[in-house]
Amino acid sequence: MHNEDRLPSDVHGVRTLIANVVMIGEPGDREWTLVDAGIVGCADDIAQAAAARFGDAPPGAIVLTHGHFDHVGSLRPLLARWRVPVYAHAMELPYLTGQADYPEADPDVGGGLMARISPLYPHKGIDISGxxxxxxxxxxxxxxxxxxxxxxxxxxxxxxxxxxERDRTVVAGDAFITVKQTSAFAVLTQEEEIHGPPPYFTFDWRHAAESVRKLEALKPAAAITGHGQPMAGEALTEGLAELARSFEERAVPHL
Known part of the structure; x- marks a missing residue:
């Protein structure tokens, strides 16, 4: 991942084609945590990156920002390898215990090819009840x-x-992202720009706006998001402030 120098030394991002996972722990640590599990088919890549950083130490846990397909795609094979607990918000558990599916993606939100093909993205929940x-x-x-x-x-x-708090670092998941995820070109080039959550899978825009403003109020100094490159300093501060100020104009699709 580019721009890792913008993050604290114990926060490491690994890109899984279109989505990031985050490893929290200094190189060589025996205790570390994985945040999210990327897209399907990337378990070996994630495990190899972990081994290069932490040796044979498994994570203490896997923390999920949410359960969309591009954040849990490699979860099962990673759990088969590591056998560690998974933590998520209580309101996300129905989608992680086989009780509910996410709404289907909306291809009409605009923005480019990634949005137009979004109905092809999996939206079913998974079952990791145990x-x-x-x-x-x-x-x-x-x-x-x-x-x-x-x-x-x-x-x-x-x-x-x-x-x-001590270094005001945020792991944002998809609450906001640093690439225009609806555009295949932007995803390919990783052109850096702060955006709201991927719109084709976002269905509660009022709460999405409140969440961006909640994170902006924390005044993060460094951020790694579910999609895009790490950001820090003035570019992050000003970009996030602008998104919070004009979220409805900049992020919400006008259908």
């Missing part, structure tokens, strides 16, 4: 004592982001 657990209600993350989770719904009901 290993998934709700995150503690007090905002703590069991394997990440310095971090807290922030409920950032809108993209999904139980979407969360992670925030660390």
């Amino acid at each position: 290993v998934v657990r709700p995150l503690p209600e007090d905002g703590t993350v069991p394997t990440l004592p310095e971090w807290r989770w922030v409920h950032t719904p809108g993209h999904t009901e139980g979407h969360i982001s992670l925030f660390r």
Whole structure:
């Protein structure tokens, strides 16, 4: 992943074709946490990246920002390899325990090829009932004592982001992203630009706007999102502030 120098040394991103996973832990640490599990078919790539960074130490847990296909696609083979608990927001559990499916993608949101082909993206829930657990209600993350989770719904009901106060780092998931995910060209080139959540899979725009404003109010100094490259400093601060100010004009599809 490009621009890793914009992140703290213990936050490492791995791109799985169209979506990012995040490894939290210093190189060589025996205790670390994986955030999200990328798209299907990337388990070996994720495991190899983990081995290069942490040796044979498995993660203490896998934390999910949400359960869309591009964030849980390689989860099952990773769990078969590591056998660790999975944490997600309680409101996301129906989609992770075989009880509910996400709405189908909306190809009419505009923006480019990635939106037009979005009905092809899987929208079914998965069932990992035996290993998934709700995150503690007090905002703590069991394997990440310095971090807290922030409920950032809108993209999904139980979407969360992670925030660390001491260096104001945010792992945003898809609450906001740093690439125009509706455009195949932008996804291919990873052209850097702050956007709202991927619109073809976002169905509660009021809460999505509130979530962006909630994260902007934290004044993050560095961010890694579910799609795109890490951002930091003035580009992040100003871009996120502008998105928060004009979310309805910049992010919400005008159908």
